[in-house]
Amino acid sequence: MKVVHQRYVAHYAGGLVDGAYSLKLFGDAGTHLAITVDGHESLFAGYSSVEFLAPVRGGDIVEVEARLAARGRRSRTVEFELRVLCRSLDETGRAEVLAEPLVATRARGTGIVPADATRTRS
Template sequence: MSRTVHRRYVAFSDAHYAGNLVDGAYALKLFGDVGTNLSIETDGHEGLFAGYSSVEFLAPVRGGDVVEAEARLVKKGNRSRTVDFELRVICRAVGETGRSQLVEPAIVAVRARGTAVIPAAETEG
């Protein structure tokens, strides 16, 4: 099935909590972006996101990280699309030095599963 990946630098200004932590909503926003991209590539339409059936916060995301958000189509109904999401930390800042290091293997920070719907008018024809 189809897969789309976005990479993004997490600005230090996105950190709101002690330990330079970024809130979980940051990952969900990225999932929205990569999910929309997947819908456009798969169906030629942005789609409408119906909701998440599961979300797991597994590891911290911090300001200065570079993350990779992936959306993977796992099931395609007539109009519904089941999508698995994963956010991985692929680089991490080293203190406040401006230096960063590659994280190998990548740290899986967030996993989710959701459902998008393609409007009926877009599936006809």
């Protein structure tokens, strides 16, 4: 099970975007995944790993994937990946679609479904 979000990075005017931006998008995709899997937003317990592999810049179009890696009774292990699909070429608004997506950030974390909210879904 996975969900995918795409977004235009509209701020920072072509400059480098902080790593917290990727984590914010992971939170959104993780919540979407939790609702899809369990019908509840869940509570995010934390990340066990985060890797910043390449820069994210203003003007990029990024894709964020949240994939269910493991399911416990109430815990959900989620693997996240942020990929840059398009990149701004300069300050004039010119941009290009990258031949291959650039993996910029990876993470793994755990969400917890409250006991009264668990249900079985496929």
